[in-house]
Amino acid sequence: MTITAQELELLMEEVEREDPIDFADLPFNDRDLRSLISNHVCDMAAQLDNFSEEDKHLTLLAVAAKLVLENFVLHLRLMYKHGEPVTHDVGALLRELFNKK
Secondary structure: OOOOHHHHHHHHHHHHHHOOOOOOOOOOOHHHHHHHHHHHHHHHHHOOOOOOHHHHHHHHHHHHHHHHHHHHHHHHHHHHHOOOOOOOOHHHHHHHHHOOO
């Protein structure tokens, strides 16, 4: 399956309706950031053209897991920085963070 960077941007926006990203006071335009990232991801996907379907799937799962972990760590750092209570029970922390909307 092939997707253009523009189509990926639209999908990103659709996903963000359910789970918005807080761009806060970043000095960047959110559309520019989406464009930059969608182009980068499409370039990464093109590099997988010679992979088997199973290897593509495993690679994308690994990339997604790494990004979720990175986002989780950044979230924890922000909690520590702002003095929010952080439990050392990882299971309880995950339930608390992922059940918030």
